[in-house]
Amino acid sequence: DSGVTQTPKHLITATGQRVTLRCSPRSGDLSVYWYQQSLDQGLQFLIHYYNGEERAKGNILERFSAQQFPDLHSELNLSSLELGDSALYFCASSVYDRDTEAFFGQGTRLTVV
Amino acid sequence: EDQVTQSPEALRLQEGESSSLNCSYTVSGLRGLFWYRQDPGKGPEFLFTLYSAGEEKEKERLKATLTKKESFLHITAPKPEDSATYLCAVQVQGGSEKLVFGKGTKLTVNP
Numbered sequence: 001d002s003g004v005t006q007t008p009k010h011l012i013t014a015t016g017q018r019v020t021l022r023c024s025p026r027s028g029d030l031s032v033y034w035y036q037q038s039l040d041q042g043l044q045f046l047i048h049y050y051n052g053e054e055r056a057k058g059n060i061l062e063r064f065s066a067q068q069f070p071d072l073h074s075e076l077n078l079s080s081l082e083l084g085d086s087a088l089y090f091c092a093s094s095v096y097d098r099d100t101e102a103f104f105g106q107g108t109r110l111t112v113v
Numbered sequence: 114e115d116q117v118t119q120s121p122e123a124l125r126l127q128e129g130e131s132s133s134l135n136c137s138y139t140v141s142g143l144r145g146l147f148w149y150r151q152d153p154g155k156g157p158e159f160l161f162t163l164y165s166a167g168e169e170k171e172k173e174r175l176k177a178t179l180t181k182k183e184s185f186l187h188i189t190a191p192k193p194e195d196s197a198t199y200l201c202a203v204q205v206q207g208g209s210e211k212l213v214f215g216k217g218t219k220l221t222v223n224p
């Protein structure tokens with residue numbers, strides 16, 4: 001158990017809908033990262049928050065947004081969902097904002113039908 | 114563009130048959146190279162971080178090494194429980210703290 005908690009574990013929704021994925025980082029970790037993993041693309045970086053502030057963005061679609069709250073948990077919001085958004089979404093956390101390993105949660109499997 | 118390429122894509126070994134996985138990278142400046150293990154349907158599990166060429170780290174049957182262009186994950190006398198996908202990732206200097214991942218090597222160890 002990495003100490004990073006993601007909910008829900010599975011999510012099935014229809015195209016055009018909006019969902020929210022939640023991540024609780026390890027105790028004491030200030031950084032939260034979101035990654036998307038699909039079969040053909042591998043793990044792709046979406047966004048990084050450090051202590052409530054956005055630090056970096058990857059190839060995150062405009063339909064996707066995230067935030068980190070004062071208690072350091074983070075939410076990833078996905079809207080106007082398309083079939084191609086079906087993937088595993090992982091959250092990772094680390095202590096500092098650089099040079100430390102990131103620990104991953106178990107992921108949320110999103111299926112868009 | 115920063116790139117990470119892992120080979121082979123898949124590897125089948127007999128129990129006890131040692132081998133190596135390769136991770137080659139092209140980055141503007143390497144801050145760190147990370148190895149993770151991922152079991153099906155699970156999140157990546159951290160194994161090693163390497164920071165400079167010549168560095169080596171070991172954990173049980175695994176040993177990771179780093180050169181200026183690539184990293185190797187050596188697996189000595191593997192057991193069936195070592196079966197997993199092994200992911201390599203790099204963190205780039207001067208940029209964000211994101212990890213750029215390779216697509217992984219799926220290792221199967223047969224008893």
